[in-house]
Amino acid sequence: MTTRTPPRPVTQDDYDQVRELHAQDLSRNEIGRRIRRSGKTVSEIAAELGLTFDRSGTRAATEARKDDARAKRARLSVALLDDAERLRQQLWKEAKAFNFGGKDNTYNEVTLDEPTFADKLKIMQATGIAVDKAVRLDEYDADPGIDAAKSMLGALAAGLGAAYDQLNRTEPDASS
Incomplete structure (x- = not known):
């Protein structure tokens, strides 16, 4: 069992330093580092004072990091699609089949007009994975309201179609 040291009591000096460093527009964490206190303690002292x-700088930095991450995902998505395209092209190119074997561990190779069926299957699987991952990256950054709008427009179109059908239905002739 480990013994925790009791917390150091907050002193008037801590209050004075927080007030002084806050006036210098330092962040809560920077003040905590300088006075060797946790951010929570600094926040509590600041609240009492x-x-x-100001969190606007933090918000701006967070948004900038999110923008950078979106840009990286977009570049990666394009790169994955490029990879998928290069992989797919291999389906129709010459392929070299080789083998090491025998008691003397000899090397044999043959050039084929195109990859074997098994190799084509593996190429298509890798191509599909690359495309799927690219699409998933794009969906990650897609506007979530787009799907809701598509759903609403689809329901509206179905409703208008039903109303049109109902209005244009011929009524049976009353004289028959």
């Missing part, structure tokens, strides 16, 4: 930390 009526001080707040």
Whole structure:
């Protein structure tokens, strides 16, 4: 069983330093590093002093990181599609089949007009995986409202079609 050391009591010096460093527009975490206190303790001291930390810089930095990640996913998606295209082209190119074997571990090779069926299957599987991953990356960054809008428009079109059919239905002649 490990024994925890009791927390160091917060002193007036801590309050003074938080006030002074906050006035220098330092972040909560930077103040904590400088006075050797946790961010939680700094936040509690600041709250008692009526001080707040501007989070707009944090929000902007977070948005910038999200934008960078979206751009990386977009580049990766394009690269995966390029890979899929190069893989697919191999289906129709010459292929070299080779083998090491025998008691003397000899090397044999033969050039085929195109890959074997088993190799074509593996190429198509790899191509499909690359395309699937590219599509998944694109879906990750897609606007979630688009699917809802498509669904709503589909339902609206179906409803309009049903109303049109109902309006244009011929009524049986009352004289018959």
